[in-house]
Amino acid sequence: MVLTVRENELCALVIRRGIAPYRGRWALPGGFVLPDEDLPDAAVRELSEETRTANVHLEQLGTYGRPGRDPRMRVITVAYLALAADLPAPTAGSDAAEARWSTVDDLVSTPRRLAFDHHEILTDGIERARAKLEYSPLATAFCAPEFTVAELRLVYETVWGVRLDPRNFHRKVAGAEGFLLPTGTTTTRHGGRxxxxxxxxxxxxxxxPMLRN
Structure with a gap:
């Protein structure tokens, strides 16, 4: 699954299935591993095909193998989580009727909207991202290579779904050793000082750590 921040909202990449089962339903993108592929290589290939970029944070999320999760056959899925700054509009693959970015709030609020057990995978991925923002510099994966503290704070607010006090947030990120490095330059791209x-x-x-509460 792929998460990105678009227009100040946390979004997931979904495809509308063009084939059975669940034809016409939305699903997380994915595919079968080729005979000569290792799992990470398959994840990178699928990511490149769906998002047209490889410059993302990618990690294994979990394994899903409950009997009956795929009506065609016994299928065990190794899910990967990809995180990146504002990604381009996706292009649907050969077995998808449509591909788009949808807000995670919209997807999570309607469990039966996603095919298979993809609602479970999505909620697991969202919680993984939220938790990792607490103890790792993962939030920078949603930022441009150079960013302001306000832009970083907006990432935390978007992924966590909370409002943060600007001064308190600045104090915390400045106090986290090795988290941020000043570039020696400034920007006025958002206006103001x-x-x-x-x-x-x-x-x-x-x-x-950057705790949520």
Missing amino acids: PAQLFRRGPATILSP
Whole structure:
């Protein structure tokens, strides 16, 4: 599954199935592993085909193998989670009638909207992203290479679905060792006073963590 932030909303990539089963229903994109592929290679290939980019954070989410989850046969799915900044409009593959970005709020609120057990996979992926924002610099995956603290805060607010105090947030990110590195430049792209630009630092674990509450 692929998550991105578009127009200040957390969105997931979905396709409308053009073939049975669940023809006409929305589903998370995916495909079968080729005979000569390793699982990560298959995930990268599917991601490139669906989003036309490989510059994303990609990690294994989980394994789903409940009997009956696919009416055609016994299918075990190894789900991967991809996270990136504003991605381009998707292009539907050969077995999809349509592809688009949908807000996760819309998808989660209607469990039967997604085919198979993809609602479960989606909710697992959303919670993984939200949790990882607490203790890793994953939020920068949703940002441009250079970003302001306000832009980073907007990512946290969008993914977590909460409002954060700007001063308190600035204090926390500044206090997390190795989280942000100043570029020495500023921007006025959002108007107002010039804002300092940062890029992701070398930290892999945030200390102290950015807790949701």
